[in-house]
Amino acid sequence: MAAPESGDGNNGAARMVTLISSDNTRFEVEAAAASLSQTLQLTILDGGGGGGDGIPLPNVDSATLSKVLEYCIKHAPAAANGGAPNATAVDRAELERFDNEFVNIDQSVLYSLIMAAHNLEIEGLQSLVAKKVADMIKGKSPMEIRRTLGFPDPTPEEQAEMNAHMLEYGWAYE
Template sequence: MPVKLVTSDAVAFDVDVVVARQSVMLRDILDGTHCYVGPEPTEDDEPIPLQYVNADILRKVLQWCTHHKDDALQQSHDKNRDHRTDDIPSWDQEFLRVDQGTLFEILMAAKYLDIEGLLGACCKSVVNMVRGKTPE
């Protein structure tokens, strides 16, 4: 049974549970008592409102989550790796090759939904985008 999400512009999405659980926020809701009674959604469950994410951006976020759904949920934290900006996977680089406004909206959605991998890739892309530029 898919998870029901509704965006800020009132567009409904039925999302596979495995994909939705990449978001810590959605995982907490699914595991808690917010909208769902048990670990699996049912047809009677209320949709989860995403008040800070519009449909176009959620579509992009879900595309990223679907691509990465088989990745390990917890990757080891290597501080040196976290500070590197040259290790963005090629698929992520291509995925994030969008206009600046869209990139920042994806970044804000990743922060709101607490999707660490996407947030990290977005932040590294922003760093690479401004690298070598002056404040002017």
């Protein structure tokens, strides 16, 4: 956890907050990282999450939360710089490398992540996962899309519906 001085003027030593997952695991992170979540930011600004209190997140399990926090910790310094207008090309390339690697995971984890990012209102993470899922759909035939997304092979009726669809949407397959 590299913690560069944020220079916010708010505080000297980095303020820590505790988040509690649905399965009761406690995560202690810097307030700056947790504040990437618009939802948490309000609570944190109000002084919540410190000391022994902790902020309960009943919709996020510990596996998902630890992944979410990994993202927040990595992105917090850039976010503190206001979207990092003065970040070096190296910093940006490193974040991009991290992002690509970060979403290289099981679909089920991707879905839990995007759900958590949605609930916690972490815009960057939401778009990152949405883009990843969109990339999985791009340039594929209907059957490939079904298989990639884990839909079972179509029943004869569904197949007939698919054929009708492909006729109607012919322009989408040229």
